[in-house]
Amino acid sequence: MISVFGSLVSDEEIANVVACMQSQWMGFGGQVADFEKKYQEKFQLPSFAMVDSGSNALYMAVRLLDLPAQSEVIVPSFTWVSCAQAVILAGHNPVFCDVDLQTMNVRAKDLAAKISEKTAAVMVVHYAGLPVEMKPILDLGYPVIEDAAHAVDSIHHDQACGTIGDVGIFSFDAVKNLTVGEGGGITARNPEWIERAKVLRYCGIGKSGFDSAMSNAKSKNRWWEYNIQEPFIKMLPTNLAANIGIAQLDRIDALQARRKEIWEIYQSELRHIPDVICPPDANSGDRHSYFTYCIRVPRRDELAHYLLEHQIYTTLRYHPLHLNPLYRQTEKRLSNCEQLNEDALSIPLHPRMSDEDVAKVIEELKRFYR
Ligand SMILES: Cc1ncc(COP(=O)(O)O)c(C=O)c1O
Numbered sequence: 001m002i003s004v005f006g007s008l009v010s011d012e013e014i015a016n017v018v019a020c021m022q023s024q025w026m027g028f029g030g031q032v033a034d035f036e037k038k039y040q041e042k043f044q045l046p047s048f049a050m051v052d053s054g055s056n057a058l059y060m061a062v063r064l065l066d067l068p069a070q071s072e073v074i075v076p077s078f079t080w081v082s083c084a085q086a087v088i089l090a091g092h093n094p095v096f097c098d099v100d101l102q103t104m105n106v107r108a109k110d111l112a113a114k115i116s117e118k119t120a121a122v123m124v125v126h127y128a129g130l131p132v133e134m135k136p137i138l139d140l141g142y143p144v145i146e147d148a149a150h151a152v153d154s155i156h157h158d159q160a161c162g163t164i165g166d167v168g169i170f171s172f173d174a175v176k177n178l179t180v181g182e183g184g185g186i187t188a189r190n191p192e193w194i195e196r197a198k199v200l201r202y203c204g205i206g207k208s209g210f211d212s213a214m215s216n217a218k219s220k221n222r223w224w225e226y227n228i229q230e231p232f233i234k235m236l237p238t239n240l241a242a243n244i245g246i247a248q249l250d251r252i253d254a255l256q257a258r259r260k261e262i263w264e265i266y267q268s269e270l271r272h273i274p275d276v277i278c279p280p281d282a283n284s285g286d287r288h289s290y291f292t293y294c295i296r297v298p299r300r301d302e303l304a305h306y307l308l309e310h311q312i313y314t315t316l317r318y319h320p321l322h323l324n325p326l327y328r329q330t331e332k333r334l335s336n337c338e339q340l341n342e343d344a345l346s347i348p349l350h351p352r353m354s355d356e357d358v359a360k361v362i363e364e365l366k367r368f369y370r
Helices: 011-022 030-043 052-064 082-089 109-111 193-201 209-219 239-270 298-310 335-343 357-367
Strands: 047-049 073-075 091-095 119-125 144-147 167-171 184-188 291-295 344-347
Touching: 011 239, 030 047, 030 184, 030 239, 047 052, 047 193, 047 239, 052 082, 052 144, 052 184, 052 193, 073 082, 082 091, 082 119, 144 209, 184 193, 239 291, 239 357, 298 344, 298 357, 335 344
Parallel strands: 073 091, 073 119, 119 144, 144 167
Antiparallel strands: 047 184, 167 184, 291 344
């Protein structure tokens, strides 16, 4: 089966994990800081903290904004559930907005249509890794949470996606461009926010891990005591995950080059199928991360089943949140999200795909629409 998403792990990741296990300290420790430094330098972020998932990074991001209780955060409906859950868990209300049919990204006018006197912040998602047009969104004047879960390595107007709003998050889960198994990261324009995040991520205590415990013992009488700074959950990343991330960072340019290669083959081959609407490339000067290749097609469900029968697994990211029974809102329809719910489909794109896999996907698409 050719999978829609996938990672590519090398001997370096495996060696790093083995060395970490042999060190007998797999939990939070110094290698998390090593990964953070390396990641921050690679993508030129103003600040960066690793956490245990992109979903938790989103919750952290909302909390860092210190918004008034029960205020509203506008969230594109065409996104992963964590975007809405983070808002709710932080004590606010998500208000869903539409996205653009071509880019599948949220636009300033989609957000503006949902502004009320309770609006306290807006969220953007760089869908598939295509940078959102940020300037008009920043001009709305609200704090901006940037979900760059798909956009590791994406650049908009010379800035890394995730660093343009007030606070940005990344996902390093099993299928993302840079994977650590499960993991995430958070960046903020104000580095003090990330210092706070590093305290919050360990139950609001801050000091954590074997190394700091040992150094405390040398410098403090009752080294087991600590001051809790704020009530917070635990979202500590592990040395094990950081070790995988360090190796992935060494190879990220090659992994991205392979994604780009596959993307470009799809762009040149699939445009010849009149039924297939291909996704847009990034604007000149911007950089796409090629996380997923999402086409729009007639008879979408039939196509998905046909491809599955031919050993090609596809999916839709995402079932619009405003259609989910948990969030179902009585307000106006979000027609573009609903259109995407009927005709959008992600086809396989990941660095483990062989040239034969790519050719097979193209061939089966051509055959289905012949
Ligand atoms: C847009 C978006 N935001 C956030 C997340 C959450 O990331 P994680 O899986 O690391 O929790 C995902 C995961 O797929 C995502 O696609």
